[in-house]
Amino acid sequence: MQLEQQLREQLRGKDILLMTHIVLGYPSFEVNREVIKQMVESGVDCIEMQIPFSEPMADGPVILKANQDSLAMGTRVDECFSFAAEITRQHNIPFLFMTYYNIIFKYGEEKFFEHAQECGITGLIVPDLPPEMGTSFLALAKSYQIAPILIFTPTSTDKRMRELEKYGNGFIYCVARRGVTGKKSSLDQEFNAYLQRCKNSTKLPLAVGFGIQSKEDIERLKGKADMAVIGSRTIQLVEAEGAEAVGQFIASLR
Amino acid sequence: MDHNGFFGNWGGAYIPEVLHQTFQELKEEYRKSRRDPAFWQEYISLMSTYSCRPTPLTYAENLTHHFGGAKIYIKREDLNHTGAHKANNVMGQGLLVKRMGKTRVIAETGAGQHGMATATMAAKFGLECTIYMGEEDVLRQRPNVFWMEKMGATVIPVKDGSRTLKDAINQAFRDWVTNVDNTHYVFGTACGPAPFPEMVSWFQSVIGNEAAEQIMKYHGKMPSHIYACVGGGSNAMGIFQRFLGEQGVELIGVEAGGHGADSGAHAIRLSSPDATPGVAQGYKTMFLQNDDGQMKHTHSVAAGLDYVGVSPILSDLWDKNQVRFESATDTEVMQALDLTMKKEGIIPALESSHAFAGAFKEVGQLAKDDAIIINQSGRGDKDIFTIAHAFEDPSWKEFIIDRAREYSK
Numbered sequence: 001m002q003l004e005q006q007l008r009e010q011l012r013g014k015d016i017l018l019m020t021h022i023v024l025g026y027p028s029f030e031v032n033r034e035v036i037k038q039m040v041e042s043g044v045d046c047i048e049m050q051i052p053f054s055e056p057m058a059d060g061p062v063i064l065k066a067n068q069d070s071l072a073m074g075t076r077v078d079e080c081f082s083f084a085a086e087i088t089r090q091h092n093i094p095f096l097f098m099t100y101y102n103i104i105f106k107y108g109e110e111k112f113f114e115h116a117q118e119c120g121i122t123g124l125i126v127p128d129l130p131p132e133m134g135t136s137f138l139a140l141a142k143s144y145q146i147a148p149i150l151i152f153t154p155t156s157t158d159k160r161m162r163e164l165e166k167y168g169n170g171f172i173y174c175v176a177r178r179g180v181t182g183k184k185s186s187l188d189q190e191f192n193a194y195l196q197r198c199k200n201s202t203k204l205p206l207a208v209g210f211g212i213q214s215k216e217d218i219e220r221l222k223g224k225a226d227m228a229v230i231g232s233r234t235i236q237l238v239e240a241e242g243a244e245a246v247g248q249f250i251a252s253l254r
Numbered sequence: 255m256d257h258n259g260f261f262g263n264w265g266g267a268y269i270p271e272v273l274h275q276t277f278q279e280l281k282e283e284y285r286k287s288r289r290d291p292a293f294w295q296e297y298i299s300l301m302s303t304y305s306c307r308p309t310p311l312t313y314a315e316n317l318t319h320h321f322g323g324a325k326i327y328i329k330r331e332d333l334n335h336t337g338a339h340k341a342n343n344v345m346g347q348g349l350l351v352k353r354m355g356k357t358r359v360i361a362e363t364g365a366g367q368h369g370m371a372t373a374t375m376a377a378k379f380g381l382e383c384t385i386y387m388g389e390e391d392v393l394r395q396r397p398n399v400f401w402m403e404k405m406g407a408t409v410i411p412v413k414d415g416s417r418t419l420k421d422a423i424n425q426a427f428r429d430w431v432t433n434v435d436n437t438h439y440v441f442g443t444a445c446g447p448a449p450f451p452e453m454v455s456w457f458q459s460v461i462g463n464e465a466a467e468q469i470m471k472y473h474g475k476m477p478s479h480i481y482a483c484v485g486g487g488s489n490a491m492g493i494f495q496r497f498l499g500e501q502g503v504e505l506i507g508v509e510a511g512g513h514g515a516d517s518g519a520h521a522i523r524l525s526s527p528d529a530t531p532g533v534a535q536g537y538k539t540m541f542l543q544n545d546d547g548q549m550k551h552t553h554s555v556a557a558g559l560d561y562v563g564v565s566p567i568l569s570d571l572w573d574k575n576q577v578r579f580e581s582a583t584d585t586e587v588m589q590a591l592d593l594t595m596k597k598e599g600i601i602p603a604l605e606s607s608h609a610f611a612g613a614f615k616e617v618g619q620l621a622k623d624d625a626i627i628i629n630q631s632g633r634g635d636k637d638i639f640t641i642a643h644a645f646e647d648p649s650w651k652e653f654i655i656d657r658a659r660e661y662s663k
Contacts, residue, residue, distance in 0.1 A: 053547070053548065054415060054548040054549045055415070055420065055424055055534045055535060055549055056424075057270065057424050057427045057428070057535070057536075058270045058428075058431065060428070064414060065414075068414065068415065071548055076546055077546045077547075100534075101268055101533050102532050102533045102534050102541075102543075102547040103546065103547050105531075105532065105533050105547065106530075106532060106543070106545070106546065106547030107546075107547070127270050127271075128268045128269065128270060128533075128536070129268060130267070130268070130269060130271060130274065132258055132267070133258070133266050133267065133268050150271075151270075151271040152271070153270075153271050153272040153274075154272075155272050155273075155274070155275045155276070155434060156271065156274065156275070157275060160274060160275070164271070175271070175272060178272055178431060178432055178433070178434055178435075179272075179428075179431055179432035180428045180431060180432065
C-alpha cells in the first residue's frame with residue numbers, strides 16, 4: 001500500500017513519473033551516491049537499486065557488464081543493505097531493490113525482508129520469480145509491507161495479466177517489448193494496444209521500462225503510463241561522461 | 255514432477271514473465287506427445303534410421319581380466335549419430351519443434367556435442383540454428399565448432415562471466431526472451447526450468463531401456479552397479495531411470511573432481527560439501543556458489559562437466575539415497591582413458607572417462623559373477639586437441655607446429 005500511495009501523491013501535479021535504475025557497487029558505491037544525489041535533485045521520483053548477481057539472465061549487455069564488474073570489485077549483499085539504509089535516510093523518494101531470486105533465497109527470505117524493511121526499502125523487483133514460485137515470498141511481502149512488483153509483458157495474455165495483478169502491489173512493471181534490457185523499443189501502434197490491455201487489467205499504476213531512452217520516448221508515454229523507467233541509458237552515461245552528466249540528462253527528459 | 259515442476263525440494267520453473275506463455279505451450283505439447291504412442295514410435299523409428307539405435311552394449315573382456323572383478327559392460331552412446339547421447343534429446347525436441355511450428359532453434363553447448371547434435375537436427379529438419387558456446391569452450395572444442403558451422407549453424411562465442419557452459423545458457427535465454435515467437439530453446443541437459451529436466455530425461459530413457467534388455471540377454475541378470483558421469487546429468491538420467499527401484503542395482507554418478515575435492519578447482523556438486531541449495535538458470539538445485547549466492551568458477555578437464563548446477567531430479571535422488579555420487583580427478587580420468595584405449599581400442603570422451611575412472615576404482619572388489627555397466631556417453635576423438643595436450647604427445651605437437659607454419663606462410 002505504502003508505495004502505491006506515495007506514487008499517487010507524487011503523480012499529483014506531474015503528468016508522468018520517472019524511475020531510474022542503478023547497479024549497486026558499479027562503478028563504485030561512491031559514484032552510486034553521487035548519481036543518486038543528482039537523480040533526486042533533478043526530479044527522479046523513484047529509484048530501483050540492483051543488487052548484483054553473477055547470472056543476470058534478463059539483463060542486456062550494459063547491465064550484465066555492470067553486474068559482473070561490481071562483483072569483480074567485491075560487492076557483497078550486506079554492503080548493499082548498508083548503502084540502502086544510508087540512502088533512504090538522505091532522500092525522500094521511494095527506493096526499491098531489484099535483484100534475482102537466488103540473492104534473496106540464499107540470504108534467507110524472511111531475513112531479507114526484515115533487513116529490507118529496516119533499510120527503508122518499499123518495493124522489490126525480482127525478474128526470475130513468477131508468482132507460482134513465490135508463495136512464501138509474496139506472503140512475506142504482505143507482512144513486511146514491501147510491494148512485490150509484478151511484471152506484464154507483450155506476450156502476456158489478458159488472462160495472465162489478471163492473474164498477475166492479484167499478486168501485485170505498488171505498481172505494475174510493463175516491459176515494453178520482448179528481449180532483455182538496454183535495446184531501444186519502438187513505441188508504435190502495437191505498443192499502444194498492449195499498454196491499453198495492461199491498463200484494462202489493473203488498477204495499480206503502470207510503469208513502462210526496457211529501452212526508454214529519450215525525452216521523445218517519455219513524451220509518448222504521457223497519458224498512457226504513470227511512470228517511465230530509464231535503465232541502461234544512465235549507466236552508459238556515467239561510463240562515458242561521469243556522474244556529473246546525470247543531473248542534466250534527467251532534467252532534459254521532462 | 256509435481257504441477258509446479260518440482261521433484262521433492264528441487265526443480266521448479268523460475269522464468270522471466272515474457273516466457274510464461276511459451277512454457278505453457280511447450281508443457282502442453284510435451285504432455286500431448288507423451289500421451290501419444292505414435293510420437294514415441296516416430297521417435298524410435300527416427301533414431302534407428304537416422305542414428306544407430308539401439309546402440310551396442312559391449313563386453314570389455316580385457317578390462318574385466320585386468321581388474322579381476324565383476325564383468326565390465328560398456329553402453330556405447332558414442333556410436334550414436336554425432337558421437338554422443340546428446341542426439342537422443344535433440345532429435346526428440348526436434349520432433350516437438352515441428353509439432354509446435356517454430357522455425358528457429360537455439361542451444362547452449364559446453365563440450366560442443368549438444369551444439370553439434372542441434373546443428374545436425376536443424377539441418378535435417380530445415381530450421382534456422384544459433385549455438386551459444388563459452389569462449390573458453392570454443393577454444394577447447396575447435397573441431398565441433400568447425401562442424402557446426404559447416405552444417406549451417408551460427409556459433410556465437412560467449413565472453414561473459416566464466417565463459418563456459420553456464421554463461422552460454424544465460425546467453426541462450428537472452429536470445430529466447432527476444433525471439434520467443436519463432437524460436438525454441440533446445441535445452442541440452444536434464445536441468446533448467448520445468449518441463450526440461452523431465453522431458454530431456456524422457457528422451458534419454460531410451461539408453462537405459464535398451465541397456466536393461468541387452469544385459470539380460472548377455473548376462474542373464476540385472477547388473478550390480480551402473481556408472482555414469484554427471485555434468486548436467488542427462489546421460490546419467492538416461493541410463494539410471496530404468497533401473498531405479500530394481501533390487502540389487504546400485505547407481506553411481508561420477509562428478510568432475512578437477513584438480514581435487516580440496517582444490518576449489520572442480521565441479522563436484524553432490525559428492526562434496528562445497529555446493530549449497532540455490533536458484534539459478536531457471537531451476538532450484540545444489541549449486542557451487544558463495545555465501546551471497548554468486549556462482550563460483552568451476553574446473554574440469556571435460557568441458558561438458560564444467561558446470562555449477564546439476565539436474566534437480568538427481569538432487570532429489572541424492573536426497574533419497576537412490577543414487578550414490580563420487581568424483582574423479584582430471585589425472586584419474588586421463589589414466590582411465592589411456593587404459594581403455596590400450597585394452598579395448600575404445601576412445602571415450604573426457605566426460606565419459608569420468609564414469610570409467612569411477613568404475614575402475616571399485617570394480618576389482620566386486621564379485622566375478624556380477625556385471626557392471628559403464629555408460630560411455632560420447633566418443634573421445636572430438637577431444638583430440640585436449641587429450642593430445644594432456645598427454646604432451648610429441649609427434650602431435652610437431653604436427654601442429656608444422657601445420658601452423660604452413661598456414662602462416
